[in-house]
Amino acid sequence: MRTKFRSGKYMPFVFLSPFLVLFALFYVAPLIYGFYISLFHKYGLRPPTFVGLENYVKAFTDSGFLSSILTMGEFFLIQGSIMIGLALLFALYIDNEQNHFRGFFKLVYYIPFAIPTVISGILWGFMYSKSLSPFQSIFGVFGLHPNFLSSGSLFWSIMNIVTWEWVGYNMIILYSGLQSIPRELYESAKIDGARNFDVIRYIKLPLIVPSLILAIVFTVIGTFQIFNEPYVLQSMTYVSTHFTPNLYIYTTAFSYGNFNFAAAMAIVLALVTFAISMIFMRFAGFKEE
Amino acid sequence: MKKFVIPALLISMFLLSCAAFAGTVQLPVYNGPAVTLTFWSWVPGLDHAIALFEKAYPKIKINWTNVGTGQAEYNKLLTALTAGSGAPDVVQIEYQMLPTFISYGGLVDLSKYGANNYKSLFVPWTWKQVSQGNAVYAIPQDTGPYSFAYNKAIFDKYGLTVPKTWDEYAADAQKLYEASNGKVVLGNFDAGGTGNISWLIGLVWAAGGHWWELQGNTWVQTINSPTTLKVVNFWGDLVSKGYISTYTPWTTDWYNAMSEGKVASIMSPAWMPALLAQNLSSSNAGNWRIAPLPQWPGMPFTSGNWGGSTDAVTIQSKYPEAAFIFALWLNTNEEACVLDNQYGGLFPASYAGLEAPALHDTSTAIDQFFGGQDVNQFSFDASKAVNTDFAWAPWLNYVYTESSKDINDAISGKISWTQAFDQLQNASLNYAKSQGFNVK
Amino acid sequence: MDTKKSLYSPSTLIIMTLMFVASAYFLLPFFWIIVASTKSDSQLFSTNPLWFTSPFNFLSNLKVVSSYDNAILWRWFLNSLIYAGSVSAGTTLISAMAGFAFSKYDFKLKNVLFYIILGTIMVPTTALVLPIYLLMHGLNLINTYWAVILPSLVNPFTVYLMRIFWMKEFPNELIDAAHVDGASDFAIFFRIGLPLVRGGLATVALFSFVNTWNNFFLPLVVISKSNLYPLTLGLQVWTSITTTSVGRGAPPYGAINMGILISIVPLILAFIFLRRYWQSGLSSGAIKG
Structure with missing residues (x-):
């Protein structure tokens, strides 16, 4: 049924060319170059030596790198579940037209997403530091004096920042999914005597699985790329460079000067992210279009 | 580049003969073409000294940029060196990072421009820090030799005596803790946080210990030597008993603890008094005093160093000779040293700066904060007593980041302090080997 | 179209209250920074982090930021x-x-x-x-x-x-x-x-x-x-x-x-x-x- 352009073989590439040129320069070329240097070992300004896949073998045995991936895996399981769970509850609330203040909540929950993550990191970092923290007086009422920046609580403190930033975003993804469900389905369900809960259980949830998967996949990608928040907090407390893969890769490249090994780890990280995302997509039988 | 060596030699011979009268020393003349040098440094207010330099050397213009403090700058330098361009002519580098950049192949050996002739202008340990054998890779800029700063009001209140030895320090710590029911502690263990291990290294340094030595082409690493273990177990013991707090340095909490009289003293590198005077609440003014660093038994008066930096010339510089002259002038000109001290808080490495009358003017806010003591004189005396044998390794960054984990585990009691430093020794050794260093 | 029941049934009330609590969480950092921006450095460390104090230093902070390091x-x-x-x-x-x-x-x-x-x-x-x-x-x-x-x-x-x-x-x-x-x-x-x-x-x-x-x-x-x-x-x-x-x-x-x-x-x-x-x-x- 669709009529598309039939004119000229070259026309699509005329429209694509600005994008493709830049894509080739700033995505493809860097990736190829990154792969190329990952095959060498080099220290300082001495000439590089070809080592084949040795850097990859090293990446899979490097305790710092592995621990950063495991840390983020754990982070994803805990924080991702909490965040998407909350986002779902919020989305269901603002999707239900009987509820009040929907516009207000939608705006307020979503607003942190507009704030640069670096700035969120600084803001929360200040609010965590003992002498600036509003929480000390709040917790103080209960006789608690938590140190949010101690090495024991940092994992949770960063989870809180990331949740604060991204709940609203995920809420909107899910809300959009809910909004695209034809309203007639609810009407007919009501005629059949279904309660609100049943509507959620049997209509809404099954129908927003694609949105849910999308939110999960974005969360996987986002989690494994976390960098800004721990980087910013490094100036306020001790944050292990093994905390996130990107922090470790950045440190290896720019502080240790080992760009070759860093390149190998970056590629491994991309593959790990890709694999986990694919698992979720397959798992749900999700296909784009 | 070509014609420089001879005049430099002549002048420096003259210089050597009158080094004792430092203050009006004559530095090399520059006969090269008019050039503009790029200079990376994070010292605030450098433009004052640079303006003087440009007057003294009209053919050399300085384009100064602050690209970040410490590690932020090193990351950029490392990247620029790797990329093959983008590095400045002159760059500020802290002592501990010099071997990293030397072994990376990024710095010019300045001995070919006669740098060794100016050796006597600097406190001996600083020159040792910038050289490897006969090669000179940077000009010492500022230093942080350790003294001991304490809140006299608290000491008086609890009847503490100023500790001359570490035994006395430990006794004071216990006494204060018990007398105040733990509300006031004698000091803070300043090695928490990332990269703050320099504090502890400085104290090992002051105990006559060292972690690295370059023997020919081989590095010898002794992070878990008996001297180190003596020092860290001393602190570990105080920490575990709660006699010493463990705030992360530079945080507002850390400042507040001193400001509010919860921490009574601090190991004070030469640059610390200015920070205390500036950052502690005004109620502290006049209450603090400075004293020499406590000592271990059986050795002459010894101090260690924490912080300070150098100015090095990178291999990407097209005008290394002019760059060398600038680095040398900046750190040996009395007026420049005084300006950098006033605007940037630098405590100089050269006698010209150390002996400048302006640095011993006790009417300044800093000296008044310390009850009118000549604070810089204490640091000067400490600098002369800094052990010259201490050296750093090219894989220091790794040791810094690794140590944070080990030290935090030791503070929290997960592992013993000896274990922590055994681990650090082994992990660093493995890392250095994997990087292709000749190390044992 | 079924008409609105009593405006606030107990369960609606509880849910809405929770939604407002969540709003407070999302807005807290914004409120904190607004308060902080009205304080001098010494006020910042010595007064209640969650409320304004006098003198009001908003303009003087604005002046500081507009002059520090040549604006x-x-x-x-x-x-x-x-x-x-x-x-x-x-x-x-x-x-x-x-x-x-x-x-x-x-x-x-x-x-x-x-x-x-x-x-x-x-x-x-x-x-x-x-x-x-x-x-x-x-x-x-x-x-x-x-x-x-x-x-x-x-x-x-x-x-x-x-x-x-x-x-x-x-x-x-x-x-x-x-x-x-x-x-x-x-x-x-x-x-x-x-x-x-x-x-x-x-x-x-x-x-x-x-x-x-x-x-x-x-x-x-x-x-x-x-x-x-x-x-x-x-x-x-x-x-x-x-x-x-x-x-x-x-x-x-x-x-x-x-x-x-x-x-x-x-x-x-x-x-x-x-x-x-x-x-x-x-x-x-x-x-x-």
Whole structure:
């Protein structure tokens, strides 16, 4: 049924060319170059030596790198579940037209997403530091004096920042999914005597699985790329460079000067992210279009 | 580049003969073409000294940029060196990072421009820090030799005596803790946080210990030597008993603890008094005093160093000779040293700066904060007593980041302090080997 | 249509209260920074972090931030505008063209190409940044506006978005009609197409503006001159100087807090007034094309 352009073989590439040129320069070329240097070992300004896949073998045995991936895996399981769970509850609330203040909540929950993550990191970092923290007086009422920046609580403190930033975003993804469900389905369900809960259980949830998967996949990608928040907090407390893969890769490249090994780890990280995302997509039988 | 060596030699011979009268020393003349040098440094207010330099050397213009403090700058330098361009002519580098950049192949050996002739202008340990054998890779800029700063009001209140030895320090710590029911502690263990291990290294340094030595082409690493273990177990013991707090340095909490009289003293590198005077609440003014660093038994008066930096010339510089002259002038000109001290808080490495009358003017806010003591004189005396044998390794960054984990585990009691430093020794050794260093 | 029951049943009341508690959580950091921006450094550390105090130092903080280091913060503000503005304009045009090609033409390997582009969303930025640094060096663009702008122009996600907008908002039947009238492909794109997808253009423009405004990692690596910093980088540098300072002349907290406020106010305004587009971008992303 669709009529598309039939004119000229070259026309699509005329429209694509600005994008493709830049894509080739700033995505493809860097990736190829990154792969190329990952095959060498080099220290300082001495000439590089070809080592084949040795850097990859090293990446899979490097305790710092592995621990950063495991840390983020754990982070994803805990924080991702909490965040998407909350986002779902919020989305269901603002999707239900009987509820009040929907516009207000939608705006307020979503607003942190507009704030640069670096700035969120600084803001929360200040609010965590003992002498600036509003929480000390709040917790103080209960006789608690938590140190949010101690090495024991940092994992949770960063989870809180990331949740604060991204709940609203995920809420909107899910809300959009809910909004695209034809309203007639609810009407007919009501005629059949279904309660609100049943509507959620049997209509809404099954129908927003694609949105849910999308939110999960974005969360996987986002989690494994976390960098800004721990980087910013490094100036306020001790944050292990093994905390996130990107922090470790950045440190290896720019502080240790080992760009070759860093390149190998970056590629491994991309593959790990890709694999986990694919698992979720397959798992749900999700296909784009 | 070509014609420089001879005049430099002549002048420096003259210089050597009158080094004792430092203050009006004559530095090399520059006969090269008019050039503009790029200079990376994070010292605030450098433009004052640079303006003087440009007057003294009209053919050399300085384009100064602050690209970040410490590690932020090193990351950029490392990247620029790797990329093959983008590095400045002159760059500020802290002592501990010099071997990293030397072994990376990024710095010019300045001995070919006669740098060794100016050796006597600097406190001996600083020159040792910038050289490897006969090669000179940077000009010492500022230093942080350790003294001991304490809140006299608290000491008086609890009847503490100023500790001359570490035994006395430990006794004071216990006494204060018990007398105040733990509300006031004698000091803070300043090695928490990332990269703050320099504090502890400085104290090992002051105990006559060292972690690295370059023997020919081989590095010898002794992070878990008996001297180190003596020092860290001393602190570990105080920490575990709660006699010493463990705030992360530079945080507002850390400042507040001193400001509010919860921490009574601090190991004070030469640059610390200015920070205390500036950052502690005004109620502290006049209450603090400075004293020499406590000592271990059986050795002459010894101090260690924490912080300070150098100015090095990178291999990407097209005008290394002019760059060398600038680095040398900046750190040996009395007026420049005084300006950098006033605007940037630098405590100089050269006698010209150390002996400048302006640095011993006790009417300044800093000296008044310390009850009118000549604070810089204490640091000067400490600098002369800094052990010259201490050296750093090219894989220091790794040791810094690794140590944070080990030290935090030791503070929290997960592992013993000896274990922590055994681990650090082994992990660093493995890392250095994997990087292709000749190390044992 | 069933009428509203009693306004607040107990369960509604509980849920709504929880929603308001959550709102307080999301708004807390904003409230904290507004309060903090009215305090001098000593007030900041000695007064209740969650309430105002007198004297009111908002204006004096504004004065400090406008004079510290020759008012460099305002320079950063201008830089952020330049980066975000030019990237937004460029990306929108480039993505519109690419999305047009992907949705309205058939050509060899179209789908393969499209999925390759989409797949690069998973590539961690660390993998790209070092090669980009080297490339920028080769082009002599380090420490120029271009070093940030050029790589930011390529955004797989906005191409994906535009493709969806073209599919939804531009009926293929129009193409034939226009061809009959003798219009060229370019004329169709510019004169008929773009006005039809203007909602999509606004969404993409807004997204890339915010993305670029919030970018940190790329400028961190390719910009080392402080007068070219965007706000995010400048504020992070200020924070790290102040919290780890071992020298004099560090920026006061008052300046940092005011800087944070200045950096987020435009985003919050854009967010509130253009929220229609924020949401439509995400909803299009979530709905199958």
